[in-house]
Amino acid sequence: MNTIEEQIWNYLDGNCTAAEEHAIQNLVRTQEDWKTAFVEIQSLNLELKQMELEEPSMSFTRNVMEKVKLEPAPISLKTRVDHRIIMIIGGFFVLMIVAVLIYAITLTKTETQISGIHLAFTAPDFSFLNKIQSPGLLRAFLFADLLLGLVYLDRFMRRKRKNNVHTS
Amino acid sequence: MLQPETDSVIIAAILNGQTGRYTELVGRHQRYVFTLAMRFTKNREEAEEVAQDCFVKAYRALGTFKQDSKFSTWLYSITYTTAMTYLRKKKLDTQSIDEDGGFIQLENHISSYTANGSMEKQSGYHYLNKAISLLSPDDNMIVTLFYQGEQSLDEIGQTMNMTANTIKVKLHRARIRLKEKLQGILKDEVNEMI
Numbered sequence: 001m002n003t004i005e006e007q008i009w010n011y012l013d014g015n016c017t018a019a020e021e022h023a024i025q026n027l028v029r030t031q032e033d034w035k036t037a038f039v040e041i042q043s044l045n046l047e048l049k050q051m052e053l054e055e056p057s058m059s060f061t062r063n064v065m066e067k068v069k070l071e072p073a074p075i076s077l078k079t080r081v082d083h084r085i086i087m088i089i090g091g092f093f094v095l096m097i098v099a100v101l102i103y104a105i106t107l108t109k110t111e112t113q114i115s116g117i118h119l120a121f122t123a124p125d126f127s128f129l130n131k132i133q134s135p136g137l138l139r140a141f142l143f144a145d146l147l148l149g150l151v152y153l154d155r156f157m158r159r160k161r162k163n164n165v166h167t168s
Numbered sequence: 169m170l171q172p173e174t175d176s177v178i179i180a181a182i183l184n185g186q187t188g189r190y191t192e193l194v195g196r197h198q199r200y201v202f203t204l205a206m207r208f209t210k211n212r213e214e215a216e217e218v219a220q221d222c223f224v225k226a227y228r229a230l231g232t233f234k235q236d237s238k239f240s241t242w243l244y245s246i247t248y249t250t251a252m253t254y255l256r257k258k259k260l261d262t263q264s265i266d267e268d269g270g271f272i273q274l275e276n277h278i279s280s281y282t283a284n285g286s287m288e289k290q291s292g293y294h295y296l297n298k299a300i301s302l303l304s305p306d307d308n309m310i311v312t313l314f315y316q317g318e319q320s321l322d323e324i325g326q327t328m329n330m331t332a333n334t335i336k337v338k339l340h341r342a343r344i345r346l347k348e349k350l351q352g353i354l355k356d357e358v359n360e361m362i
Binding site: 005006009040041044047048049050051052053054055056057060061063064065067068071073074075076077162 | 182183185187188190191194195198199200202203206212215216219220223224227228229230231232293296297311315316340343344346347350
């Protein structure tokens with residue numbers, strides 16, 4: 001059960017329903033204890049609302065900005081974590097795992113006998129891979145790696161230079 | 169008339185390299201942060217230090233601000249954590265003081281006389297400030313955020329890492345305690361005058 005004070009505070013905060021508001025207004029009009037409590041709480045509520053904020057010293061903003069200048073410039077997390085780089089790294093690992101799996105399968109030729117069931121694993125024919133394996137392809141692969149590395153280095157140095165410009 | 173830019177626009181500009189625009193955010197929120205700091209430290213110099221620390225922390229972490237709440241709510245949560253850390257450190261440095269017995273007079277608490285404000289009104293705020301300073305840090309924070317920080321119960325909950333319902337109950341209890349403290353102070357004043 002709510003106390004008189006609690007109900008009056010709720011009323012003044014605007015947290016009551018229309019019916020509750022009407023009931024409280026009636027009680028305040030008709031009952032002396034409600035009226036006394038309402039006058040007290042309303043005046044306290046008004047004073048609290050009208051209280052002034054404290055004023056810091058005139059040099060407050062300047063002092064903060066002097067301290068802030070010593071800090072590195074903030075960067076949005078979105079730009080800090082480049083999803084493309086994560087995708088490239090992730091893709092590289094997936095590719096490696098798939099390549100290792102394919103290689104392992106090509107080397108496997110197993111026959112297994114489990115409780116009367118005869119399982120035969122015969123490696124699929126991947127001989128076509130030998131045809132595309134060439135020094136040219138290897139060079140192209142390494143060149144692509146080198147390009148990716150240079151792009152990343154370029155981005156990293158740009159960001160570093162940008163930070164240095166803002167902090168200086 | 170030119171509309172003032174929102175906090176989000178200013179934050180985006182800062183994150184794009186216009187770091188000098190942080191001045192605008194500091195100017196906009198310094199009084200709120202400083203008032204909260206004053207509530208905890210009860211001393212102008214220390215409050216300035218705490219408030220400055222809050223703004224520097226907010227600047228450092230600006231990139232992590234997700235903008236799913238108001239900047240002020242996020243800033244007040246930094247203020248709350250920083251102020252609580254300050255109090256814990258202070259508690260370690262000094263002997264514990266009884267909450268009521270250890271009342272510290274707020275310095276220059278009445279900011280200024282308003283153009284049409286009366287002495288009576290200012291002394292009313294003075295006693296109110298006195299009473300608020302006697303509340304516990306959490307009660308103090310909730311009352312200040314609700315009335316002076318203009319924060320909703322949900323936002324205060326986010327700031328203090330509590331549910332809106334808990335804040336509602338705590339606010340109600342804080343106001344009852346505040347009323348009691350105020351009555352106590354006024355009673356003492358009347359007794360002194362007699």
